[in-house]
Amino acid sequence: MDRPKALVKNTHLDEDDEEIIELPHVDNSHLIARFSRSLVGRMFNTEIRSTEALISFMPRHNIWDVEGRVHGIDLGNSRFQFNFDSEADLLKVLSKRPCHFTKWSFSLERWIPHVGEYFPNNMTFWIWISGIPTHFWLKENFEAIGSRLGRVTAVDARAARVQVSLNADEPLKFAAKARLQSGELVRVEMKYERLDRWCLTCRHISYDERSCPLLSEDQRKENMKEREAERNLNQTLREDLIRDRDILHLCRQAGQISAPTRERAPAANHLAENRSILIPANEERAGEKDRRDPRDTEVRKNDDNRSASVWNRLEPSRDYRSEARHFERRYVPEEEQIYRGRDHPHQAENVYRKRRYEESFANSKRKWKKKKK
Known part of the structure; x- marks a missing residue:
């Protein structure tokens, strides 16, 4: 059944034609x-x-x-x-x-008997100030910078930051120029703590670039591609940093096990220097073994005994062997390494480095035993 035209017309009254209701004055x-x-x-x-x-x-x-x-x-x-x-x-x-909800900022102020459509509209941020020389890190200077952003509520001059209550309906300010007492101009940058989402084009916190009214649809798509490329680059840098950190940690672990191996070369060089001092230079050049003094033979024997004692001290202790066996028990076959490497991209590289270390340690130990014989 069709509704009367007069009724349909009355349901869409203009705002100017709406009746104003007067409320009574009460306590x-x-x-x-x-x-x-x-x-x-x-x-x-x-x-x-x-x-x-x-x-x-x-x-x-x-x-x-x-x-x-x-x-x-x-x-x-x-x-x-x-x-x-x-x-x-x-x-x-x-x-x-x-305060944030789903990474979107919202205002939160103490209640006052205020009537207004846009109340509350203030937000309080701690803002880091960079660009000011350290010998100008004074409370008065940071207050002057913060007053251009809003109402200053606190200043931490030693950390170069200021707490400001600002109007969140206005665009945020991230940079400015300041004149020092010496007359020089410096560029000042502001970094807001716990600011998650805002429009990178107009700097409002009520929306982002996907709904910015100043951008067309093509501009939004182009900006989104640029932001995506920046995020991918940052993600790659973070992964590289994590990988380098894991490799450094593994090298430290391997260094604790292979410390005797690293110390063998300096010990051998030191032993060669001692021999060059103890053995006369003219006998080394002559190369006549049968004409050497018997005392030199005793010296060489003492040096050999000394070298053996050095190598005995440098021989891996029981703790090193137990730690090496601990790593051997965690050995993973190549097939499983490949499979695990898909889920953990750094694990295959770690296993490869551990295997190289075990091979190097075994070869060094084999050469030393052969030289001892």
């Missing part, structure tokens, strides 16, 4: 007193999650740790309010700002 002082232990917040990005999910998620013990001692209210228009049972819990939550 609300008791409500103002009750909300003295309340926090009010606003989500800047409204397309990802709902406000109800934020209210139920944030008080958990692994985030704010106030579950059961706070009550959340959805105020509409992406705003919400948390009423706390104690002042200590309220201050604890305020100390954990800036």
Whole structure:
């Protein structure tokens, strides 16, 4: 059944034609007193999650740790309010700002009797300042830089950072120029702590480049490809760093086992130097063994005994053998190495280095025994 045209027309009234309801003047002082232990917040990005999910998620013990001692209210228009049972819990939550939900920032301020569509719109960040020479790291200088961003609430001059409460509806500032007392201009860069997502084009925190109104669809796709290439490059650099760290750790482990092997060459050189000192140079050049003094033979015997004692001290101890056997018990066949290498790309390289070390250690030990005989 069709609806009457007059009824359909009345359901879409213009905002200017809507009737204004006048509210009565009443005493609300008791409500103002009750909300003295309340926090009010606003989500800047409204397309990802709902406000109800934020209210139920944030008080958990692994985030704010106030579950059961706070009550959340959805105020509409992406705003919400948390009423706390104690002042200590309220201050604890305020100390954990800036707050995020699914890596999107939201404002959180102490409740005041304020009426406005965009309240609250402030966010508190610790901002690292770089570019200022260390002999200008003074509280007054950092306050001057932070005042250009918002209201300065704290300064840590020794760490070159400043805490600022800024208007989150405005674009963020990441760089500026400052004039020193000497008259020189320096470029100052700002790095925001715990800032996860924002638009890299217009620097707003309410959306990213995928929904930036200043970009066309082609520009969004091109920027997304550039960001993807940057992420892949950073991922490759991180993997290389992890691989180098694993190799260094393995070399340290191998060094603990093969320390005697590394010390053999210096010991042999030292022994050759001693021999060159003890044996007269003219007899070495002549090469006449039968005409040497019998005392030289005794000296050579003492040197041989000394070298044997040195090699005995350098022989791997029981701890080294036990550690080597520990590695031998963990030997993996080649077929399994290839299979495991697919899941662990650094494991095949580690096994290869361990095998090379065992072969080198065995060859060195075999040469030493042969030389001893």
